[in-house]
Amino acid sequence: MALKSFVEVKLDSHFSIHNLPYGIFKHGGVDTTTPRPGVAIGDYVLDLSAIQSAGLFDGPLLCNSDCFHQSNLNKFLELGRPAWKEARATLQKLLSSDEPALQNNASLKQMALLPMDEVEMLLPIAIGDYTDFFSSKHHAKNCGLIFRGPENPVNPNWFHLPIAYHGRASSIVISGTDIIRPRGQGHPSGNSPPYFGPSRKLDFELEMAAVVGPGNELGKPIDVNEAADHIFGVVLMNDWSARDIQAWEYVPLGPFLGKSFGTTISPWIVTLDALEPFACDAPTQIPPPLPYLSEKISKNYDISLEVRIKPAGEENSFTVTSSNFNHLYWTLTQQLAHHTINGCNLRPGDLLGTGTISGPEAESYGCLLELTWNGTKELSVGKTSRKFLEDGDEVIISGICKGNGYNVGFGTCSGKILPSLP
């Protein structure tokens, strides 16, 4: 049954009281502009530093903490799930329609409850390391078909472990940041030399990413059945990719400059606790995973995902793909446990991307590489069409879980392509 907040939450809002995602914002109004944590509720942001200052985080784990007087969420993430659950319970109570503490405190409410259109969202976390997995079977298969042909399109290792690579942390940007078309060396055809210039095959990748909580010490792996306690929540992610640069550089050490020019994440981290009602069974894995990847409960989440493109000069955006988080073959917890099995340490705020989330149908492919089959066909975008992204294109990813009378949504993750440097 849907809980009710005293803050108005429209029926189509992503940010019901069941959600309460965390972000970092600046408010340019009468307030100072110090970046600080907030949760989204309807069309408002609740300033958690104000709530902490008012002493309303009065549970045992948070009453003496300064975790919300920080310019990122890392300190809160480090506290772990018991503190996250305490914060969620406190906030759900504080915002509920039958609780007077905030509702009837006019001055605190005015200070702490800020219209969302007055705030600027920033990166919610300081990201030490960013890892990108490759966990959709449909995506792996399509890439194999495109680049290697129909014989064994998916490498044998893929079914035994969640393949991943280290990504670039410095170039992760918040939704709304423009992306400059990268320059680089493109794959030559035949024996001709490589070309240099603006990427001719600029692509988006529909992904989500898990935000790591406490993490582990170097040398001490995290058990797969305890891995969920190390995942604070999930964001939308666009892992922009220059396919021509990537194709030329990636043998034998993997993607590098084809990816590192920019990765966009959504501002609101939706917690695993908020996603719990939308948990569903992960796909059966054949062959069965090795014991260290074998989970007592193997969970995915039913999160509807959509990518829209808004070409330059267009009023409207047009849906180019509709997918779902539940298409992932390897779960978030398997990804995390695998990441640490060699002793590698994860730190609070590390980001684990899922890889492109493609579904089985052509309409659910998660990037233009697949949707246009590496530019061999056109994808219709309103009155125009695309093989790859053009300058001025804005790509907007959204994600939502629909509950009974409420939503747990991610908002959007967007970015616009600017022309390359001359």
Added chain:
Amino acid sequence: MALKSFVEVKLDSHFSIHNLPYGIFKHGGVDTTTPRPGVAIGDYVLDLSAIQSAGLFDGPLLCNSDCFHQSNLNKFLELGRPAWKEARATLQKLLSSDEPALQNNASLKQMALLPMDEVEMLLPIAIGDYTDFFSSKHHAKNCGLIFRGPENPVNPNWFHLPIAYHGRASSIVISGTDIIRPRGQGHPSGNSPPYFGPSRKLDFELEMAAVVGPGNELGKPIDVNEAADHIFGVVLMNDWSARDIQAWEYVPLGPFLGKSFGTTISPWIVTLDALEPFACDAPTQIPPPLPYLSEKISKNYDISLEVRIKPAGEENSFTVTSSNFNHLYWTLTQQLAHHTINGCNLRPGDLLGTGTISGPEAESYGCLLELTWNGTKELSVGKTSRKFLEDGDEVIISGICKGNGYNVGFGTCSGKILPSLP
């Protein structure tokens, strides 16, 4: 001609007044144990926070800075080459035999000049991102011969761009830190399933790494001819590698868990200014590089490198390879310029590994994979021999430039292998 310091510097010391490498140390003596910057001189460490407090950094760029009252060097790195040159000039003067300011100030000297055997060295920088290149042609060729055979052992892209991958920043540790043998999935033979357990092919990799200075904004590449101004200095690096894990996981996205269990760096960053007398011509590149990689002056450095192994229970260590930094095909400045050509931003303290530095002769190969040709032959180590590393083995990398009457050395970069978790 050799400058002379009032601090005794033995003839074989790595740390002459011509060197003055930077590190971060803690001193457990009468002093507090706050981590702070120092430079090495002979058998001493000069505490730069004490020098800064005493007002002896009196040049225009540093007189009002608190860059040495920090627990890492990032703030100093951010200041750029003019500040680095000013600090070097100040310190060379302060330590010289004909300068009284420090020499004749007994109380400051006692406070600031600490015996090296009383300090503990820490990671000198907060590393945002770590990138590892693949810049020795001999190493690339040997890997190709071992894994793909004699036909085109080096991929065509290798001659056009400095191949690299993103490494794991969290697991970079300081010299002297033990390395736990990683567990993971090993490459199956034929159609058998992968095995799981402690790595059976644990290896070292002889590398060096450049420490990034000011860096660049996202979207604004650094010109190759200005790249040297973004490199503060160089450290020794051991990029420990589990060859069996790596071989199974690396297609198609590159090395991941086969590397991320630990990477060791030496504590002292030797500056480019100190290395300048040892600059030499980089090899001629054929085909000539694209214009963005074409340098007015293409420099390597003549740095003798050595790897020794000290088996458990042995008194002595045994040299297993002797190489030289000047075997690199792609220069540090080309690596850095290539890294940013797509707009990727570098930040102060980022680390750019060279990749394994192998020379042309079998005695100069930079890892056991090459030295034992993937375990097909034994390498003699004192009275015993090795195909790959065994538990208890300590691997010690050292590097030195020999000047006329003085050395500019790197000290050592060492780590001992501990047994895997059960």
